[in-house]
Amino acid sequence: MAQVISIHSFRGGTGKSNLTANIATSVASQGKRVAIVDTDIQSPGIHVLFGLDDKDFTHSLNDYLWDRCSAKDAAYDVTALTTADGTPAQISGSVHLVPSSLKAGEIAKILREGYDVGLLNDCFHDLIDQLDLDYLFIDTHPGLNEETLLSIAISDRMVIILRPDRQDFLGTAVTLEVAQKLDVPGITLLVNKAPDIYPRETLIDKVQAQYGVPVGGLFYENDEMLQLASGGIFWLHHPDHAFSQEVHAVARQLIAAE
């Protein structure tokens, strides 16, 4: 059975798209068939990390929701990734990406009219069947809204990314309460952009104690990430970096938790 993993954060700029892309490709590098759906309809962006722009795709998630294409037609194979020196990356599995439309009119239309929640759910299942997936990752819009509630409700595992910041802490507590109401089978917290003054164990213990939910990974704020500026998949550019090691550790946990 394929696993649906939705990635959330209460506020924007937390590192959701970067962590989703990194973790999903790491899972694929461990031989799994993976797809990522950009359900951040209002502010799509994860395609950038895969070097795609709007000219590279003719179909998007929006087209599926409007019955203009099949789920598979809106999925782009982005497995052919390269490392920092331009050599092909070793991805033994596969990665597909379903982008969200970048056209202002299409964004406006779907936000205004909404869509049948069952259809988004159908899209996820069609992708799993048509692409024979092991994992489906859902990159979501920050905060709680109708779309994020749906992705929470239908996922097998929910990953919540937070920064060590009071505003994130409060928002995360609310998100966890909602997740409980929606009966999510598994929840993992990832702490991102930790300032390096905090020792790892102290911070992990503190967050776990606060929420009573396991912390699956801790990522420090780092200059290399800032320099990459979403220009690629971090672990392919900096394979030996502590951030990359943590990405692989999280990916291994997700695979083991199945």
Add this chain to the structure above:
Amino acid sequence: MTSPAQGEAPHPRHQPVAAAGPKTMTDLLTLADPERTLVNWLLRQRGASLADIVAHTQAEPAALQAMLDNLTATGFLILHEDADPAVFKPNLVSRRPRTMPEKLWKAVE
């Protein structure tokens, strides 16, 4: 980005519509525990027949039927009778409150 159906207004896919529905995900959160748990499960399953629901919930059939009737009447579920056996499916849509003035929507569409 080019689109295959240029010029043609996209139509949302059609599903049978219940009188009181559809509901939103936010409405789902307001349901009492047993109802919400059932709709959550149906959402994950993408629908189930009465027999499957009975098998899953192990609930007393009369009480379960009453709950299903109530959820259908209030618009949370639709009974799709074209399937055999008929299946109960969640009847939920994503629609945000219109915080943007109509004129602005028109301007970007």
